[in-house]
Amino acid sequence: NAGVTQTPKFQVLKTGQSMTLQCAQDMNHNSMYWYRQDPGMGLRLIYYSASEGTTDKGEVPNGYNVSRLNKREFSLRLESAAPSQTSVYFCASSPVGGGSGNTIYFGEGSWLTVV
């Protein structure tokens, strides 16, 4: 029962470096998401993919790009990392749009520090 798997779990980056967070789900879900979680701010949506081939900006998309590689995989790229992007990143998936009441399943999180 892998569910949603994201890598890496921990990463330290220098300001200006780039990196990609990988995410894969094995539940045949249509929708996938990237959230970031910061103290006092809760979970904020970065990008969302309703289905394979589509992506949509969330609440905090600046500084990020995403790729829905296929139905299983949804990656998040930081092109030029900034200290403000230090956060815990969660990938998630749901059968269809999570707002319809379908359960959104989260991965274990990726802890990213930008120095």
Added chain:
Amino acid sequence: QKEVEQDPGPLSVPEGAIVSLNCTYSNSAFQYFMWYRQYSRKGPELLMYTYSSGNKEDGRFTAQVDKSSKYISLFIRDSQPSDSATYLCAGAGGTSYGKLTFGQGTILTVHP
């Protein structure tokens, strides 16, 4: 102002207490409301889901939505140390269909 506001706590209660967790929201289009539980260093997991106004009960947990006052509540009866976690409320619907908006989360500790 955030669309979903939640008191971050922390909240500390003795084992067996009734816990009340609350959120307010401002988006009138929200129709779906969820409570997620998040243990330390883990991803959130869905605890309760309600549609529109009303109550929903699942074991020791009761979720309540009052759309007239834009108020969301989660009650935990006979709280246990294993309930110690961060509880996140979320809403969705209308133009945000397909995307959840979360509150800040409330840190709950149930001590033996």
